[in-house]
Amino acid sequence: MRPCPPKPVARIWGGSALGFGPGIGEVWLCQAPLLVKLLDPRDWLSVQVHPPHAYALQVEGKPGKYEAWYVLAPGEIVYGFRRPVTPEEVVARAKEGTLDEVLNRLPVRPGQVVYLPAGLVHALGPGVRVYEVQTPSDLTYRLYDYGRPRELHLEKALAVARLEPLPLPEVQPEPVEGGEKLLSTPFFDLFRYPLAGRLALGAEAPLVLTLLEGEARLEGEVLKPPATFLLEAGEEATLEGKGLLLGASPKGG
Structure with missing residues (x-):
């Protein structure tokens, strides 16, 4: 398990809601095996x-x-x-x-x-x-x-570029252990995990986890948004607290 320190990035269109000062349009939370960010456009x-x-x-x-x-x-x-x-x-x-x-x-x-x-x-x-x-x-x-x-x-x-109208597909979540799979693409999967007490997660593939809401404790450390860490395939983590996590796993394609 590896913690991922946030990297604030100033953008010409950046707002001030990410907690890193005005003009910070992006916070890069993880760069490999997927690039995970928060964006705040003014x-x-x-x-x-x-x-x-x-x-x-x-x-x-x-x-x-x-x-x-x-x-x-x-x-x-x-x-x-x-x-x-x-x-x-x-x-x-x-x-x-x-x-x-x-x-x-x-x-x-x-x-x-x-x-x-x-x-x-x-x-x-x-x-x-x-x-x-x-x-x-x-x-x-x-x-x-x-x-x-x-x-x-x-x-x-x-x-x-595709130059014709394209419908926005409806997302159909699927239940998975501890939460739900929100999206499956040829290149990555996106998961949502509600945290209400204790949550045990195992990673079949590398899994980037981000705490978006609330507060959690992991191996004695208190996590607050946007705390992000990477579970490698085969690793497990148990969190305690209340909040919401998103997870992203890469796929071949």
Whole structure:
């Protein structure tokens, strides 16, 4: 079992709700075998897309990026497009500042899970704090940045982006020992574990555990959010207290 110290990261869109000072948009909780973060946006993140493994390995020489959000605070996100669009329209609207008119905005609520596969155009809205789990890559192509003077990556983004409306899949939790599996993807699984007294967990695969709410005791140490630790395959941990934990395990794919 290995504790994972938090790494605050300042972002141009960062808020102040993560407890690490103003402007801290992300707190990296674990970097391997998965990248696990908390995000707190004060403003819209860029409209972006991540490349799949095949494209990223060929063009960038490293793996692509697949991720999911567990919503902690309500608001709006961008999830694909409202209607089919062409690459030419996307380029024109990105340069004119009107891309937002064809983006699909959706409300999200606390406890909701949003899977963001490679190729999905997406953005996180103001105030929508999330727990994010992703494959350990930070490859991001920006399509639109709400007037901020940062580089766009239109050619690469359009090479991988899905340009038609995509439905947001409903998540169907499955019971597992100690909690429930919220999401299963080819690249990782996401778990939720309520803590009400004593919780014994065993890891069949590496398991990144994050205390999101409450307080817990582990091997005599008091844990408070966002305490994060890694159980290797075959390891066990017993926690006592009251709160909520999320767990993420990598998979082949």
